[in-house]
Amino acid sequence: MTDTFEAKGKRKKLVAELRQKGISDEEVLRAIDTVPRHLFMDPAFLIHAYVDKAFPITSGQTISQPYTVAVQSSLLRVKRRDKILEIGTGSGYQAAILAEMGAKVYTIERFRELFVKAQSIFTSLGYSADFFYGDGYDGMPQYGPFDGIIITAAVAEVPEVLLQQLKTGGRLVVPLGDSNSQVMTVVERTGPDGFEQSEHGNFVFVPMLKGTVNGK
Ligand code: SAH
Numbered sequence: 001m002t003d004t005f006e007a008k009g010k011r012k013k014l015v016a017e018l019r020q021k022g023i024s025d026e027e028v029l030r031a032i033d034t035v036p037r038h039l040f041m042d043p044a045f046l047i048h049a050y051v052d053k054a055f056p057i058t059s060g061q062t063i064s065q066p067y068t069v070a071v072q073s074s075l076l077r078v079k080r081r082d083k084i085l086e087i088g089t090g091s092g093y094q095a096a097i098l099a100e101m102g103a104k105v106y107t108i109e110r111f112r113e114l115f116v117k118a119q120s121i122f123t124s125l126g127y128s129a130d131f132f133y134g135d136g137y138d139g140m141p142q143y144g145p146f147d148g149i150i151i152t153a154a155v156a157e158v159p160e161v162l163l164q165q166l167k168t169g170g171r172l173v174v175p176l177g178d179s180n181s182q183v184m185t186v187v188e189r190t191g192p193d194g195f196e197q198s199e200h201g202n203f204v205f206v207p208m209l210k211g212t213v214n215g216k
Contacts, residue, residue, distance in 0.1 A: 003036040010050035018070050025074040031100040040091040059111040063091040068203055075173045075186050076148040078103050087136030088152035092118030095129050105129035106143050108136040110212045139165045153208035154182045175205045
């Protein structure tokens with residue numbers, strides 16, 4: 001798989017658009033400028049890859065809108081070598097952004113088909129992350145605690161199990177709400193039993209669902 005001159009040019013325009021929309025974290029913008037988003041989508045949809053929109057992938061799921069990826073990545077406040085857990089691998093694009101930013105990424109997906117596909121794209125691009133097929137509601141206690149946890153699917157309530165897998169000072173970034181609309185929420189762990197919550201605008205995600213799906 002190859003990146004192209006044309007795609008690189010389109011990414012520069014996308015980065016300029018994201019700046020205009022208020023994204024200011026230079027590391028996030030650099031990662032978006034670097035990661036070839038079109039390779040995470042069906043090749044037939046190349047023309048849509050650098051438009052600031054979500055797009056369908058397999059299994060009825062979506063690759064998040066670049067603006068949404070930028071907001072969530074900024075809110076995580078990723079530092080190099082941070083351990084980040086992602087719930088909802090999907091296409092693998094968000095995980096690649098975090099890997100490009102120097103994070104050690106653990107990512108979980110409930111659809112086997114997506115888990116397999118995202119992993120193979122990742123490897124062919126030379127990124128590394130730990131991929132898991134499973135239910136993100138359980139988190140990854142064996143690899144925690146984490147500096148950051150990012151949920152890329154909508155939940156009605158913050159999953160308590162995941163809060164317990166955050167380090168003190170760690171941040172969980174999650175779209176909270178019903179299936180129509182969610183509020184991007186950050187829960188920061190301030191101590192063993194202390195959590196502080198803040199809100200960062202409205203978004204729409206596919207729902208976080210229980211259990212796994214094996215097969216097509
Ligand atoms: N981060 C993705 C966006 C994926 S959309 C990207 O960059 O492309 C949300 C994903 O969350 C879907 O693939 C969906 O299958 C997955 N998901 C939903 N509930 C889940 C759960 N309980 N555990 C793991 N993944 C889940």
